[in-house]
Amino acid sequence: MGRSPCSEENSVKKGPWTPEEDQKLTDYIQKNGHGSWRALPKLAGLKRCGKSCRLRWTNYLRPDIKRGKFSNEEENTILHLHSILGNKWSAIAAHLPGRTDNEIKNYWNTHLKKRLIQMGIDPMTHQPKTDLFSCLPQLIALANLKELLEHTQLAHNLQYLNLLRQPTIIANNPELATALNATNFMATDQEPNPYFSNDSLQVGQGRVEMSDFFSVENAPVGGGCSQPLQQQVSIDQEVVGQCQMGLMSDKSSSSTWNPLPPLMDSSGSNNTNSQENSSTVSYGGGGASALNWPDFIFEDSFLEDNLSEIRQI
DNA sequence: AACATTTACAACCGCGGGTAG
């Protein structure tokens, strides 16, 4: 009873198609149309089952098939339609001229599905995953990203402070000079700044190369960043503005991690040895201080007044 | 250079709906 499956038919060839077989099939269909697929192999002189011929034609030999990489537009269409239709590959293919359901299915399984999983999105529901284990890699990546961005803000703040050390700026702002002196951040030519240089930075007990902060190679994997990390954190002409924002946010929120150098009372006898302090001061602690940073360094007008000096550096 | 592993994709398999007799 019932029909015999294609694979059980006698003398039916399976496996990859040869160029000769492709040519026979193409020639026959172009001359006669496919008609009955079941009858086609015999008429075309092929030792294949009708089903195999149909698949070969519709998925590979059909002249209107588009080859090559899927465009961003096609990817977006697949993602959108899949979120509505699910695994209805033929329905999705109907919206993508030249693409077969098989090709879309393969592309989904090998590229798009994996990408959604990496982004912490359930490929079947298109919703963010809720179970902790399945999105553990994303959580780790986010934790790494947070750490990187905190260090980046620290670097920005310190670079801003370094810019403020310029003699012309200090000469015009005695209050700033006092504050900088109070941080142990002020250095002379004979006594280099222990915390910051153009290419490295003191963080707690360690020293980190600036290149570690600002290279894509060291960026955390995953995390769903919508733009290259380098674009987000690179120090360029906007660094002054970013530094100022960092300073202001830290100033207004003392309960959060504070990357600013603490102000120290310079009248104290124990704070004169910067070399000793360099090994003990931790920016992360932000310990209690009787002194405050002068308000004017957080204001736009101060920045604008000194922008020309800062940009000459 | 050799081997192992991963990736990409063509092809196969089985199921279910539709239809003619």
Added chain:
DNA sequence: TCTACCCGCGGTTGTAAATGT
């Protein structure tokens, strides 16, 4: 209404190519 057959669909497998060790 039942049966045999055809066709299309979605899931799965096999394998060549690419990449890593």
